[in-house]
Each structure stands twice: as C-alpha cells, then as structure tokens.
Amino acid sequence: MQTASKFSVLRVCARLALYNLPTLLICVALFLYIGRAEEMRTSLSELVQVVGSESMRPTIGAIAEDFMTRNPLADITVRGGGSGDGIAALLHGMVDIAMTSRDVTPRERAYVSDKGLELSMVPLALDAVVIVINQANPITVLDVEQIRDIFAGKIRNWSELHGAETEIVPFARAAGSGTAYLFGEHVLSADSFAASVSHLSTNEAIVAEVAARPGAIGYTGRGALRGVGNRVRMIAIRSNQQSPPTMATTESIVSGSYPLSRKLSLVTTGHPLATAKAFVDFCLSASGQGLFQRAGYIEVQSAAR
Amino acid sequence: MLMRGIIKRLTASSHPLSLCAILFWTFVVPSPLQADAGAGQLRAKIVVGTMRVPPFVLRSDDGQWSGLSIDLWKRIAEELKIPFEFREFDYDLAGLLDAVERGRVDAVIAAIPITQEGEARFDFTHPYFAAGLGIAVRGEPQGSLAGTMTGLFTYQFVVAVAALFGLLLFVGILIWLLERRQKSHFDSRPSHGIADGVWWAAVTMTSTGYGDKVPATLGGRVLAIVWMFASIFLVALFSATLASSFVVGRLKTGISGPDDLARVRVAAVSGTTGEQWLNAQGLNTRTYPFVIQAMKALQRGDVQALVYEKAILGYMIKEYGWNGLRVLPYTLAVREYAIALPNDSPIKKSINLALLKVIHGSEWKDIVQRYLGETGHFASAD
Numbered sequence: 001m002q003t004a005s006k007f008s009v010l011r012v013c014a015r016l017a018l019y020n021l022p023t024l025l026i027c028v029a030l031f032l033y034i035g036r037a038e039e040m041r042t043s044l045s046e047l048v049q050v051v052g053s054e055s056m057r058p059t060i061g062a063i064a065e066d067f068m069t070r071n072p073l074a075d076i077t078v079r080g081g082g083s084g085d086g087i088a089a090l091l092h093g094m095v096d097i098a099m100t101s102r103d104v105t106p107r108e109r110a111y112v113s114d115k116g117l118e119l120s121m122v123p124l125a126l127d128a129v130v131i132v133i134n135q136a137n138p139i140t141v142l143d144v145e146q147i148r149d150i151f152a153g154k155i156r157n158w159s160e161l162h163g164a165e166t167e168i169v170p171f172a173r174a175a176g177s178g179t180a181y182l183f184g185e186h187v188l189s190a191d192s193f194a195a196s197v198s199h200l201s202t203n204e205a206i207v208a209e210v211a212a213r214p215g216a217i218g219y220t221g222r223g224a225l226r227g228v229g230n231r232v233r234m235i236a237i238r239s240n241q242q243s244p245p246t247m248a249t250t251e252s253i254v255s256g257s258y259p260l261s262r263k264l265s266l267v268t269t270g271h272p273l274a275t276a277k278a279f280v281d282f283c284l285s286a287s288g289q290g291l292f293q294r295a296g297y298i299e300v301q302s303a304a305r
Numbered sequence: 306m307l308m309r310g311i312i313k314r315l316t317a318s319s320h321p322l323s324l325c326a327i328l329f330w331t332f333v334v335p336s337p338l339q340a341d342a343g344a345g346q347l348r349a350k351i352v353v354g355t356m357r358v359p360p361f362v363l364r365s366d367d368g369q370w371s372g373l374s375i376d377l378w379k380r381i382a383e384e385l386k387i388p389f390e391f392r393e394f395d396y397d398l399a400g401l402l403d404a405v406e407r408g409r410v411d412a413v414i415a416a417i418p419i420t421q422e423g424e425a426r427f428d429f430t431h432p433y434f435a436a437g438l439g440i441a442v443r444g445e446p447q448g449s450l451a452g453t454m455t456g457l458f459t460y461q462f463v464v465a466v467a468a469l470f471g472l473l474l475f476v477g478i479l480i481w482l483l484e485r486r487q488k489s490h491f492d493s494r495p496s497h498g499i500a501d502g503v504w505w506a507a508v509t510m511t512s513t514g515y516g517d518k519v520p521a522t523l524g525g526r527v528l529a530i531v532w533m534f535a536s537i538f539l540v541a542l543f544s545a546t547l548a549s550s551f552v553v554g555r556l557k558t559g560i561s562g563p564d565d566l567a568r569v570r571v572a573a574v575s576g577t578t579g580e581q582w583l584n585a586q587g588l589n590t591r592t593y594p595f596v597i598q599a600m601k602a603l604q605r606g607d608v609q610a611l612v613y614e615k616a617i618l619g620y621m622i623k624e625y626g627w628n629g630l631r632v633l634p635y636t637l638a639v640r641e642y643a644i645a646l647p648n649d650s651p652i653k654k655s656i657n658l659a660l661l662k663v664i665h666g667s668e669w670k671d672i673v674q675r676y677l678g679e680t681g682h683f684a685s686a687d
C-alpha cells in the first residue's frame with residue numbers, strides 16, 4: 001500500500017512535469033531574456049574610452065589596469081593626444097571621458113550647453129613645478145619673469161639678482177614631460193631656452209646636478225623633492241614683483257596661490273554610463289589616488305582634508 | 306610691400322595666367338589684404354583661420370596642428386612656397402566664417418561644406434573632400450561551428466517557438482475547460498485533460514485532424530472553428546518568422562550597401578544628418594545621444610548598422626581601436642568640403658592650382674588613409 005501510493009505520487013509528478021513542458025519552456029526563454037538584459041544593466045561590462053592629456057595618460061592607464069583587474073568584464077582604453085583634442089573628442093561624442101590638465105574654456109562650455117548638455121569636471125590631482133637651487137645659494141625669492149630671463153639666457157650671473165658673483169648654470173627637463181610642459185607654459189611662454197641650458201631627462205638628475213654645483217638652478221615636479229632632504233633648496237615664487245612670495249606647499253597649491261601649478265581632471269558629458277562613472281569614482285578612491293601620489297602628484301583627497 | 310612679396314612667391318610656382326589675375330587685383334581692386342595692411346595691421350604671413358574639428362583639424366597641447374585639412378593646407382603652402390600662420394577659432398564657427406567674410410583672415414580651412422549661404426558671403430576653392438554619411442557594420446565573424454549554431458538559434462527564433470507552445474497550452478486549457486464535463490474525449494482530471502487539450506490544439510492547428518479528440522459542446526465547437534481559422538494565419542506567421550530568423554542569423558554580415566538597411570535595425574545619433582536621412586528613407590531607426598553609444602550598440606549587436614558622418618566613423622575605428630567594426634565603401638548625402646577665401650581673394654587661382662595638384666597626387670591617398678583608415682572611395686570630389 002505504502003509503496004503503491006509512493007509510486008502513484010511519483011507518476012503524477014512526472015506527468016505534471018511532462019504536461020507542463022511548454023510552460024517550462026516559456027519560463028526558461030523569459031528567464032534567459034531577462035537575465036541577459038539584467039546582466040547588461042548591472043555588471044560593469046561596458047567599454048570605456050578615455051582620451052586626452054599626455055601627462056595624465058601613464059597614471060590613468062595604471063589606474064585603468066587596476067580597475068580592470070577588479071572588474072574583469074570592463075574594458076577601459078586610455079589614449080593620449082593632448083587635453084584639447086581629448087575635450088574635442090568628448091564634445092563630439094566620440095569618447096566617454098576626457099583627461100585634461102587645463103580648465104575647460106568658456107567656448108568649450110558654450111559648445112556643450114548649445115547642445116543641451118552639461119560638462120562635469122572631476123579634479124583628480126594637482127601638479128606643481130618647483131624651482132630648486134644649491135644649498136650654498138643665498139637667494140630665497142624669484143619672480144616668474146626673473147626665472148624666465150634666467151632660462152632664456154638674459155640673466156647670466158647671480159649678482160644680477162643681488163646674489164653672489166657666480167655664473168648661473170640652468171638645468172631644464174627634456175621636452176615631452178608634463179613638468180617641462182607646465183614650465184614652458186607658465187614660465188617660458190613665448191621665449192625659448194638659451195643654449196646654456198642643459199636638458200636632463202629625469203627630476204632625480206636635476207636634483208643631483210643642482211646639489212653638486214653652487215651656481216645651479218633647476219626645476220622639477222614637486223613630488224621629486226620627497227626624501228631629497230637638504231641636498232637642494234626650494235625657493236619661493238612671486239607671480240610679479242608686487243605679489244607675495246609663495247612656497248609650493250600643499251595649501252598654496254590647493255588654494256591656487258602658488259603660480260606654477262595645474263589641476264589634472266577627468267571630464268564627462270551629462271550622465272556618464274555606469275562603468276564610466278564607476279571608473280571616475282575609482283580614480284578618486286584610495287587606490288586611484290595612491291597611484292597619483294606615487295607619480296609625484298598631490299592627490300585631491302589629501303587636498304580636501 | 307608684403308603683397309608683392311607674396312605675389313613674387315606665388316608667381317614663381319604657379320600658372321602665368323594667375324600672375325595677370327593677381328596683378329589685376331593688386332593694382333585695380335583694393336583687396337582685403339591691402340585694406341587690412343592699410344589699417345596698420347601688417348601681415349608678414351598668410352593668416353589661415355581654422356578650428357578644431359576632428360579628424361580634419363587637430364591640435365596637440367604643445368600647439369602642433371595636424372589633421373586631414375591641415376595636412377592639405379601645409380602641402381598647398383609648400384607647393385606655393387608661401388609663409389603662413391594658423392589662427393585658432395575653436396568652437397566658434399560663426400566667428401571663423403565672419404572673419405573670412407570680412408577679410409580678417411586670408412583663408413579658412415577646417416571642415417567647411419560648399420553651400421549657397423557660404424557662397425553668398427565668401428568664396429570657395431575647388432572641393433578637396435567628399436564628406437557625407439557612412440554606414441558602419443560589424444566585421445565578418447569567424448566561421449566556427451559554434452558560431453553558426455548560435456547564429457541559428459537567434460533570440461527571434463526562441464521567442465517564436467516559446468510563443469507557439471504558449472498558445473497551444475492556452476487553447477488546450479480553454480478546450481478542456483469547455484469540454485471537461487463531457488468526459489468523452491477530454492479527461493476530467495486537470496493534468497490528463499489539459500494534455501488532451503494541448504494534443505487536440507496541435508492536431509487541429511497543423512490541420513492534421515486525426516479526429517481522436519472531438520469537441521462536443523457548443524462552446525467547444527465555437528472555439529474549434531475560431532482556432533481552425535486562426536491557425537491558418539498563425540502557421541503562416543510562425544513559418545515566416547522562423548524563416549526570417551534563419552536568414553538573418555545566417556546572413557548577419559549581409560549588409561553590403563544602403564539597400565540592405567531596410568531589413569535590419571539601424572542606429573543613428575540624435576539630431577544629426579544621419580538621423581534625418583534615415584527618417585526621410587522611412588527606415589527603422591534607433592537613436593543614441595552620442596556616436597560612441599551607437600558604436601557600442603553596434604558592437605554588442607543591438608543594431609546591425611550605424612549611419613553617421615563617414616569621416617568620423619573611419620577616424621574612430623582607426624584611432625580609437627574599434628576593431629570589430631568597419632565602414633562600407635559608400636558615401637550618402639554628400640557634402641563637399643573646400644577652403645573658404647574672402648571674396649575676390651588674389652590668391653584663389655594659385656591655391657586652386659596647388660590644391661588640385663595635391664589631391665591628385667599619390668601622397669594624398671596616404672594622408673586620407675592615415676586619418677580615416679581603409680574606408681575606401683575617399684578620393685577627391687571628382
């Protein structure tokens with residue numbers, strides 16, 4: 001009796017399953033469809049294209065690698081080409097994110113708002129160029145124009161700047177680095193380097209040379225001065241003769257009173273897609289900011305504190 | 306003084322007729338160049354107005370200009386041996402066109418299409434580029450067995466089969482509800498009875514008509530009549546859907562020209578000529594706010610084609626690594642780009658000569674390909 005009823009229960013179940021096969025099929029099809037749509041919506045599987053500033057490219061590239069290790073389905077490509085072309089590509093809808101080491105110009109903003117969109121700019125880090133001289137040199141302050149004259153070869157002796165009777169030996173970074181670009185843009189502007197300027201390829205080389213020669217002057221990224229100790233001395237800078245001299249401190253760079261600094265930002269239009277937004281957030285996270293710090297920049301996180 | 310310097314260089318390299326033209330303009334007609342020089346703004350070089358328009362005009366952060374139009378201008382200037390400088394009008398098309406109309410710049414090269422309104426305000430050289438809409442599609446997939454199988458079982462196919470089974474079940478339940486009390490052909494137990502109903506619905510639908518299950522009630526017979534005739538349409542619809550799903554599955558890459566757009570889903574970018582063109586053709590269009598989103602949809606397979614500015618499609622595929630996509634060798638809604646000059650410009654003739662020489666030269670094809678990739682049919686507007 002017991003076995004018979006068990007058997008019939010099984011048989012009824014089997015029949016029910018068989019007869020409801022069509023319903024089952026429909027459910028499976030529906031489930032697959034919804035599942036696929038849901039996967040598209042929730043997982044960070046998007047392709048994200050980032051284009052812009054050459055000096056940001058290595059750091060953003062490293063952050064993208066890190067991001068993709070954590071989100072294996074995401075595909076982030078980072079390309080250079082310059083801030084201007086990056087913003088242009090963004091405004092023409094050709095990329096998701098632009099990297100820029102300058103502000104968005106009013107004309108660029110107007111172009112976007114004419115299309116009924118808005119730009120959102122997320123600062124990630126700050127970059128500053130510091131001027132270093134030999135420890136033995138008594139000079140403490142220079143204005144931007146004096147620095148320009150030194151590197152353009154118009155001022156050749158420290159005595160012209162009320163210093164010692166020593167010939168000035170200027171050191172510059174080789175063209176192509178962000179530091180060299182910032183110096184060229186903010187200090188040198190229209191002038192070009194004098195023949196007496198030696199071009200070195202790393203910040204470390206500049207520190208070493210300036211530490212070794214009493215008459216030397218050079219510029220490096222601020223990050224390079226970590227752990228240098230007393231080998232070289234950083235001087236304060238004035239925008240012009242009237243303005244107060246400013247040292248490159250985190251505060252002065254963040255407030256913008258230090259003249260030789262720039263902001264590194266990501267720009268997106270309107271509402272970025274989920275993966276793009278997640279990537280921007282990741283750049284602001286501890287791991288992203290850590291990579292900026294390692295590259296010698298000032299993280300915005302520490303700037304906010 | 307300056308004008309004569311430029312003229313000397315121009316005449317050295319161009320057709321003798323252009324010399325006459327230039328002399329005529331120099332001495333008889335007050336040229337905009339002279340007018341400006343007279344106003345105290347002495348020009349040591351030809352001033353060329355331009356604005357950033359990827360991929361025609363690009364500029365790196367250290368101020369280096371590049372791009373298709375810029376490269377053309379550099380070659381023209383080289384040909385004519387004239388010194389020049391670029392003046393930037395980024396994102397200010399109105400200002401740029403105004404400048405050339407008033408002669409504040411000697412030429413404008415960016416991505417300026419030849420239009421009636423433009424011709425009324427200033428002058429155009431010969432066209433150097435046939436711009437227009439292009440069609441981007443996914444490249445050829447690998448011919449693997451798994452690929453072919455998954456191609457066969459398209460989403461459309463699965464939905465059609467599921468709908469068929471659903472309908473059979475629905476009719477089966479209905480007929481059982483109507484007939485269950487008769488206890489003759491349809492079992493009164495739900496599980497057996499519904500199975501009988503589904504069996505009857507399938508036998509009737511395919512007009513097999515075994516006659517082993519026969520409705521006896523009035524309601525059952527009304528349902529039977531409705532189902533019989535509805536089945537004729539449904540079977541036709543089902544076969545058609547199935548057939549088309551197989552065809553689309555197999556001919557995924559079958560978009561070889563504009564004529565094929567009608568049978569696939571096409572993407573466009575909202576507010577562009579591409580969208581207008583597709584709407585005018587009455588084509589099934591899905592719009593996206595930015596071209597990159599449309600490209601992603603195309604890559605995912607949400608759409609089978611994308612209609613957008615051909616030059617930008619080519620540039621994006623080449624420069625931003627959209628490896629799975631390619632642009633078909635057709636240009637729709639053609640617009641011709643030319644250099645804009647102030648009215649009665651003394652340098653028009655020599656620029657035209659140099660322009661034709663450059664775009665008919667062998668190097669020009671390489672330049673076009675460098676910026677736009679292998680998009681084909683990108684010869685000059687001839």
